[in-house]
Amino acid sequence: MKRNIHFPILLGAIAALSLSACNDDAMETPVQPAPQTESLTIDQPNALEKVCYYVDQYWSSSSVLLTSLQNSTDTSFMNSQMTKISGMWGRSNPTLRFVNDPSNYNSTYNAISYSTGKIYYGYAIYYDAKSKGGDIVNAMILAHEYGHQLQYIFGLPSVTESTARPNELEADGFAGYYLRRPNGYNQTSFAQIAAAYEFAQSIGDYQTNSAGHHGTPPQRRSAVRLGFLLGQYDLTASAFDYNFFYYYQGVLNGTYKMAKNSQYPELDAYMKPYLDEIKKLQTGEISAEEFKNLK
Known part of the structure; x- marks a missing residue:
């Protein structure tokens, strides 16, 4: 009796083992989940928010709102940067969402x-920035957009x-500040930061009388340089605003030559x-090429 074999049981066990092996093989090559669509429509900026765009004032009517980029690595990078940027300023994260338009x-x-406490970030600008300058460019753009959050919260700029x-x-300055701060992106070499702004300054414009004028390319370079220099010190958003415009306006009109910054002597x-x-x-007078070589 001990030598009897129950073939139905044996065949069932073999089948179960075979199915388990197939499942194990599938587990070795997981499929990335598709970006999740949050909404079929996207909020367009109001009159106040239209000055806080990076390239354009609107999203296309066929755009969709997503919770992720094309892969988990890119999504994790941006979410971690959002946490780091807002944490550096002692704030909680705004809502970060991504925008794609397949058509x-x-x-x-x-x-x-x-x-309303949210930042929408387009697929096209993210992947173009990454291809041209690496992660630091997107960190800079995100820090710039978060600078507008600080402006909303504290009633800036002054x-x-x-x-x-x-x-x-000022948002350019906030970005330069973040890229230098030890508890920010922690880039002490201005050459690395200037390379990122080689991408950003190309979006400067000379439409100086237009309501949407963002500053000329040289002005945008000077703003990030000033923000980088202020990154030597730990400042609140309001203190940053005070010092940014103290030196920026002072350089423009020459008043810095006559007055001292008595609030921040060091x-x-x-x-x-x-x-x-x-x-x-x-x-x-300092060219874009010379800008990249500043210390």
Whole structure:
């Protein structure tokens, strides 16, 4: 009796083992989940938010809102950067979402910061920035857009004009500041930061009388340089705003030569040797190539 074999049981066991082996093989090559669509429609910016766009004021009507980029690596990078940027300023994360348009991909070459606590980031601008300058370019753009969140929260910038220039140049400054700070992107070499802004400054414009004017390419270079220099110090958003416009406006109109920054004397002593350089950046006397070699 001990030698009897129950063939139905044996065959069932073999079949079960075979199915298990197939499942194990499938587990070795997991399929990436498709980006999740959150909404079929996208909020368009209101009048206030239209000055806080990176390239364009609108999203196309066929765009869709997503919770992820094309792969988990890119998505994780952007989400971790969002946490790091907001954490550096002592704030919680705004809602970060991604925008794709399968029928008109190039329409997503944009990023917009909303006053309701969210940032929409286009597929096209993300992957173009990454291909041209690596991760640091997208970190810079995201830090710029978060700068607009700080402006909404604290009622900044303290300087206003008839165009969007103060808002945009200060956001450039916030980005330069983040890229340098030890608890930010922690890039102490300005050459690395300048390479990122080689991408950004190309979006500068000379439509100086247009309401959407973002600043000329030389002005945008000077703004990120000033933000980088201010990154030597740990500043609140309001303190950053004060110092950014103290030196930026002072360089433009020459008042820095007559007055001292009595609120921040140590910072003022640090900044003085750089003021002529910033002025030359604004006027274009320092070229884009020379800009990349600043210390």
